[in-house]
Amino acid sequence: MRLSDLTDQTSDALRQAGAYIDDLTTPTVRLGVTGLSRAGKTVFITAFVNALTDHSADPAIKLLNLPGMRGFLEPQPDDALPRFNYEGHLADLMAAPPEWPESTRHISQLRVTLEWQPTDWLRRQAGIQRRLHIDIIDYPGEWLADVGLLEQSFTEWSEHTARLARDAPPGPARDAWLAFANKALAGGRQAEQVALEGARLFQAYLGEQKAAGRLQPSSGPGRFLMPGDFEGSPVLTFCPLDGRLNEASDLEALVKRRFDSYKTLIVKPFFEKHFSRIERQIVLVDVLGALNQGPRAVVEMENALERALAAFRPGRESWVGRWISPRVDSILFAASKADHLNRQNHDRLAAILEKIVERAQTRASGAGARIGFSAIAALRCTEDVTRQGRDGEDDLNCVRGTPVPGQTLDGRALATDQALTVFPGDLPTDPLDAFEPAVIEPGSLSFVRFRPRLETEAAAGDGTTEGELTVQRWPHVSLERVVQFLIGDRLT
Numbered sequence: 169m170r171l172s173d174l175t176d177q178t179s180d181a182l183r184q185a186g187a188y189i190d191d192l193t194t195p196t197v198r199l200g201v202t203g204l205s206r207a208g209k210t211v212f213i214t215a216f217v218n219a220l221t222d223h224s225a226d227p228a229i230k231l232l233n234l235p236g237m238r239g240f241l242e243p244q245p246d247d248a249l250p251r252f253n254y255e256g257h258l259a260d261l262m263a264a265p266p267e268w269p270e271s272t273r274h275i276s277q278l279r280v281t282l283e284w285q286p287t288d289w290l291r292r293q294a295g296i297q298r299r300l301h302i303d304i305i306d307y308p309g310e311w312l313a314d315v316g317l318l319e320q321s322f323t324e325w326s327e328h329t330a331r332l333a334r335d336a337p338p339g340p341a342r343d344a345w346l347a348f349a350n351k352a353l354a355g356g357r358q359a360e361q362v363a364l365e366g367a368r369l370f371q372a373y374l375g376e377q378k379a380a381g382r383l384q385p386s387s388g389p390g391r392f393l394m395p396g397d398f399e400g401s402p403v404l405t406f407c408p409l410d411g412r413l414n415e416a417s418d419l420e421a422l423v424k425r426r427f428d429s430y431k432t433l434i435v436k437p438f439f440e441k442h443f444s445r446i447e448r449q450i451v452l453v454d455v456l457g458a459l460n461q462g463p464r465a466v467v468e469m470e471n472a473l474e475r476a477l478a479a480f481r482p483g484r485e486s487w488v489g490r491w492i493s494p495r496v497d498s499i500l501f502a503a504s505k506a507d508h509l510n511r512q513n514h515d516r517l518a519a520i521l522e523k524i525v526e527r528a529q530t531r532a533s534g535a536g537a538r539i540g541f542s543a544i545a546a547l548r549c550t551e552d553v554t555r556q557g558r559d560g561e562d563d564l565n566c567v568r569g570t571p572v573p574g575q576t577l578d579g580r581a582l583a584t585d586q587a588l589t590v591f592p593g594d595l596p597t598d599p600l601d602a603f604e605p606a607v608i609e610p611g612s613l614s615f616v617r618f619r620p621r622l623e624t625e626a627a628a629g630d631g632t633t634e635g636e637l638t639v640q641r642w643p644h645v646s647l648e649r650v651v652q653f654l655i656g657d658r659l660t
């Protein structure tokens with residue numbers, strides 16, 4: 169071996185060891201992003217990562233104006249977690265025409281590292297760089313509801329879910345599920361087939377409840393609504409059983425075993441390995457979607473948030489309270505998609521979210537972390553427009569954007585090739601009115617789904633290929649507040 173080889177190898181090894189030590193000494197903040205399905209998690213993470221790694225798209229985020237600041241993606245620390253598909257989601261938003269990316273269906277992770285020069289002169293002279301890893305963990309809010317399941321036996325869970333199904337309004341899936349649950353079931357060799365059929369019907373019933381905004385705080389299991397990587401696996405092939413009706417004890421033994429496996433193999437590892445290590449959390453809430461469906465949906469949302477809060481504030485006697493100590497020290501509740509409303513209404517939206525969470529909080533027990541509220545739009549798709557009111561009436565606070573295909577307004581199909589001005593309605597000044605059927609009638613607010621709108625620019629190509637597309641401007645609502653709340657104290 170030549171000496172130069174040796175020095176190369178040694179310096180490589182030293183470099184690698186340096187990187188390793190550096191990695192160990194770099195502080196890390198683990199940031200959880202959650203919310204029920206379609207709350208806006210995917211779009212939020214894509215916008216947040218873009219803001220951290222491409223500061224030119226919004227120089228107004230002052231916190232990121234520290235000297236020498238640069239942000240870049242690095243390999244994530246957990247080899248067993250899927251990577252958040254940042255590049256794919258960004259490409260969808262930058263496509264022509266732009267498309268919304270595919271929503272969150274399972275847990276995923278991404279590491280962004282920030283590097284900047286320290287603010288104090290001495291350290292800067294010494295050439296010391298400051299670094300921070302931000303590990304973003306995206307997971308469906310539906311999974312948080314399972315915290316309540318850990319406290320229940322199979323029999324308790326079966327009785328509880330049977331009561332909920334009996335009290336639920338009729339619907340094809342609910343009726344089919346009850347018909348199945350109320351008959352004597354076969355066991356023996358047929359047990360597996362019966363379990364499969366039961367799981368399918370029970371899942372369809374939960375899906376129907378969810379679509380109608382009628383999920384109760386204790387409805388679950390969460391993976392029946394958002395299976396993640398366990399879709400179709402035996403650990404999700406169970407359903408509640410009414411033991412009094414069923415003599416098929418081998419069927420009962422099978423589904424009971426799977427119910428226990430669900431808790432041991434899915435729920436506990438999720439809380440132990442991932443949830444317990446989250447330090448900062450953003451909970452995205454589609455308040456506007458609920459307001460659009462009327463006050464009953466707002467109350468349902470309050471229930472759903474109560475389920476989420478129960479996981480963050482476990483009682484000492486609960487499984488989570490006994491076995492893991494959640495580390496989360498800050499939770500930001502964010503009403504997403506605020507760009508559906510003119511900015512005159514954004515504070516009202518945040519105030520309604522605060523009321524929804526406040527009521528849920530008083531019901532959830534335990535001491536809390538630092539909590540914040542904000543109305544945000546991770547990607548603003550509209551401009552504010554004011555329309556003059558007719559005959560002395562107040563001016564109308566409108567928004568203007570280009571609808572996605574399939575949208576209607578007052579029964580009319582909307583064109584997708586031109587921008588449209590919409591008056592979405594005004595939110596009540598008193599946030600408590602959001603819970604009053606007499607004040608907000610279902611359908612009195614009109615929210616149109618708009619196309620994403622990013623300003624992009626193609627670099628000059630080399631004659632044979634097109635130049636790379638870059639984001640010139642990323643419009644949003646209040647992303648700087650989110651950055652401040654979630655990582656502001658770590659950027660010094």
Ligand code: GDP
Binds near residue numbers: 203505
């Ligand atoms: P997820 O299920 O929580 O991952 O939700 P997504 O991030 O996929 O968002 C669901 C849908 O909400 C998107 O397809 C968009 O239609 C809409 N959406 C999300 N964020 C925004 C936003 O900032 N502005 C607007 N106008 N729509 C948004």
